[in-house]
Amino acid sequence: DAKTTQPTSMDCAEGRAANLPCNHSTISGNEYVYWYRQIHSQGPQYIIHGLKNNETNEMASLIITEDRKSSTLILPHATLRDTAVYYCIVRSFPYSGAGSYQLTFGKGTKLSVIP
Amino acid sequence: GAVVSQHPSWVICKSGTSVKIECRSLDFQATTMFWYRQFPKQSLMLMATSNEGSKATYEQGVEKDKFLINHASLTLSTLTVTSAHPEDSSFYICSALQDNQPQHFGDGTRLSIL
Numbered sequence: 001d002a003k004t005t006q007p008t009s010m011d012c013a014e015g016r017a018a019n020l021p022c023n024h025s026t027i028s029g030n031e032y033v034y035w036y037r038q039i040h041s042q043g044p045q046y047i048i049h050g051l052k053n054n055e056t057n058e059m060a061s062l063i064i065t066e067d068r069k070s071s072t073l074i075l076p077h078a079t080l081r082d083t084a085v086y087y088c089i090v091r092s093f094p095y096s097g098a099g100s101y102q103l104t105f106g107k108g109t110k111l112s113v114i115p
Numbered sequence: 116g117a118v119v120s121q122h123p124s125w126v127i128c129k130s131g132t133s134v135k136i137e138c139r140s141l142d143f144q145a146t147t148m149f150w151y152r153q154f155p156k157q158s159l160m161l162m163a164t165s166n167e168g169s170k171a172t173y174e175q176g177v178e179k180d181k182f183l184i185n186h187a188s189l190t191l192s193t194l195t196v197t198s199a200h201p202e203d204s205s206f207y208i209c210s211a212l213q214d215n216q217p218q219h220f221g222d223g224t225r226l227s228i229l
Contacts, residue, residue: 034217043121043208043220044159087158102149103210103218105159 004088009110012082018075020109022088025069031092033064034103035073037084037111044087044105047073078113085110118142119211121221129229130201136194136224138209144189145211149218150182153206165192199228 005023012018024033032051036044048055048062050071055062061074075082087108118141128134138148147166151159163184165171171184181203183195192211196203208223 041223041225043223046217046219049217102161102164104161107158
């Protein structure tokens with residue numbers, strides 16, 4: 001699976017949009033971009049995923065560049081509860097066996113939402 | 116949304132004892148479950164992948180005789196840390212997967228070995 005690069009940390013003012021970038025320049029055509037977050041001392045929480053079109057759900061929006069080499073997760077109105085480590089993960093699809101289901105976590109971006 | 120329950124959330128035990136951690140998918144049948152370990156200030160590391168009714172697949176460097184995984188049904192997987200020692204103290208997290216849906220994670224088990 002393609003590797004990803006994310007900034008180590010970011011700050012965002014409460015109520016503002018948080019834009020978290022991710023570079024995945026070696027992504028291949030059948031690989032999806034997934035975003036998870038991990039609040040301190042909890043398990044990761046699924047946020048959103050996409051292939052090439054922009055996606056939006058009740059939690060966030062995912063913007064994928066046309067060449068698919070980078071993406072941005074947008075939290076439209078950050079709250080203090082959004083403080084967490086955000087992981088951008090690229091994984092192939094469709095699945096070809098048990099081993100290809102796995103998620104490989106990098107170091108992620110530590111987002112701090114400031115009052 | 117999909118819910119994965121992990122139990123216990125926190126356990127302290129003496130060195131040499133065995134500890135069992137349960138992972139349940141509450142509202143869906145999980146074709147595959149995963150076990151991760153996370154040390155302080157580090158990212159999650161995959162330990163093993165398990166499919167219902169078959170032997171787990173362990174990642175390189177993970178001792179299968181020490182970390183016993185049983186996936187007896189489509190909603191339950193267990194991880195048993197046998198003869199636990201202080202270096203096994205960590206945050207253990209399971210996740211469950213149904214078909215082509217995103218993985219959903221439990222809230223983790225903090226294991227402390229004295």
